Ligand code: SF4
Ligand code: SF4
Ligand code: SF4
């Protein structure tokens with residue numbers, strides 16, 4: 001994947017660095033150092049600043065992680081609704097702990113704050129797409145969609 | 149003008165003033181931490197909060213504009229309570245380490261903790277557990293002590309245009325980090341140490357090396373020789389409770405002997421020598437179509453900057469070593485010979501205003517004497533510590549003289565310590581060498597002072613030489629962008645990495661504002677005025693070294709010992 005070409009596309013967009021990061025992350029699931037350095041070059045800001053942007057927003061990761069990022073809401077409503085069981089099911093299904101990625105590079109498990117869908121707790125998101133009223137039993141089915 | 153009332157006192161201030169500035173007008177001291185008088189307002193610490201009538205919430209004095217008819221109260225119980233809580237919250241994440249801290253007794257947080265009689269902290273103490281970063285062996289960062297004021301980021305980015313520091317993460321997890329969250333050595337940091345001055349606490353310091361000094365003193369086979377840089381000599385007084393310039397030179401020398409130095413020599417001697425070499429280099433470049441403008445090379449922070457950001461313009465740098473390194477190579481050759489001392493036994497310590505000098509001395513090419521030319525660099529602050537622990541009463545100490553052969557100096561060497569000084573010293577010599585007439589007035593005042601970029605012209609027998617002086621690396625960057633674009637109108641440019649020149653160096657007593665630097669600059673020019681000899685080429689020991697050893701400026705010996713070369717740093721991330 002040519003990250004340089006992706007970043008270059010946003011060269012003239014205002015706030016283009018965020019869009020460039022979004023686009024690269026869609027491909028790589030995280031922002032490697034070279035990407036941050038290239039973005040700094042294209043958007044003409046110091047690398048220290050581009051790195052600041054890349055670490056400021058929780059949707060970005062500067063650490064390598066699985067392609068499909070599963071985020072589990074850990075705010076109080078989801079917690080009360082049984083997020084713990086969902087976490088246990090995800091960890092068991094994927095064979096990794098929260099904060100880790102699967103060896104095949106397919107999945108990453110992360111926490112998130114309230115995603116504003118408290119009407120259907122517990123909530124998880126996978127690559128930004130929300131799944132509602134999740135239970136341990138539903139987990140394998142949800143994962144299957146991403147396992148190809 | 150805007151009229152307001154603070155703590156019952158009426159005050160008028162110009163439009164655009166803040167409550168903090170208005171309070172200061174009438175002598176009311178509002179505490180601050182993130183605020184720095186020479187920087188933009190950050191308003192992230194909240195310790196300056198005050199009550200303002202009509203507002204339910206307390207307002208930050210440093211960021212709230214004074215408004216007509218405003219009623220401000222800066223010291224009500226509510227205000228005091230809030231400030232105490234803010235301090236307690238900061239301290240709850242701060243190592244309780246004052247006794248072991250380089251900023252003990254000189255720390256803005258500690259001072260406030262004392263003023264607000266913080267006795268016990270009602271929150272659980274939880275430090276963040278970050279490692280110290282000693283990767284540069286010049287600047288040490290201790291992120292655990294950081295209170296996230298962002299003052300270092302601003303000085304590094306805005307004043308120095310280096311951008312080695314930034315923020316990682318946000319909110320509760322935010323932390324100041326070098327580029328890409330890596331070590332300072334991997335960042336473009338030039339080791340100027342300006343972030344040390346900017347930091348209100350002990351989160352950034354120099355790499356301390358007094359232990360190495362004591363080890364050398366302890367070794368009976370080592371002859372410990374020192375050189376003092378011109379900027380150190382005025383500011384050292386501040387470290388022992390005097391005003392800048394107040395400690396007489398001969399008493400300083402006597403103090404250094406008291407703490408164990410075997411021979412006390414002077415960097416000013418090699419400053420004068422630098423002028424001889426650099427002045428002739430300039431003339432050579434002017435006469436033989438050499439690369440112009442020629443840019444001075446005595447500031448190692450500046451050299452690091454040029455090697456990092458302008459690797460294509462290294463030919464513009466004068467090939468002269470800095471006075472520290474000229475001294476280093478001569479101490480173990482010329483001076484050793486003169487004194488009949490085995491150069492292998494010489495332990496050469498330089499006392500410098502500068503953190504980048506620590507790095508410079510360790511450059512692998514700085515071994516032209518056949519040994520490491522300078523063995524150890526101590527900052528002004530480190531010598532201050534040494535003096536304080538020695539228990540010397542400087543008011544009662546009788547003066548002493550510098551040792552021979554590399555101790556004589558002129559006013560031209562003295563002014564190296566201030567921005568514009570190298571230029572002025574060079575002009576004094578170049579003018580007289582070229583025109584063979586004596587200057588009526590040796591003072592080139594156009595190149596003095598705190599203005600970021602200064603310029604002047606000198607007529608050398610019909611050739612008009614244009615010169616410029618830049619201090620602070622953002623100003624240097626501006627000069628170099630012109631050079632890069634082929635648009636620089638100058639023949640000769642002086643650059644000092646630190647605002648104000650070496651008197652504001654990263655190893656100097658902590659400066660709270662640029663105004664502190666101006667006091668030191670004044671002291672420098674007073675000393676120059678008081679020197680009997682004020683031109684480098686009139687320095688008697690400089691004459692001797694050319695007669696007996698170097699033969700002529702830019703000669704073979706000079707080439708071997710006094711000149712150097714530069715190479716691109718190729719930093720991965722800028
Ligand atoms: S930084 Fe200040 S408050 Fe913190 S340990 Fe050092 S002296 Fe004490
Ligand atoms: S030493 Fe100078 S260049 Fe390095 S981080 Fe501090 S201010 Fe920036
Ligand atoms: S290191 Fe010092 S100057 Fe920099 S943010 Fe932390 S406390 Fe402020």
Ligand code: FES
Nearest residue numbers: 073078114115118
């Ligand atoms: S608490 Fe989980 S979505 Fe709101």
Ligand code: FES
Nearest residue numbers: 191193194196210
């Ligand atoms: S000094 Fe005003 S908020 Fe920090």
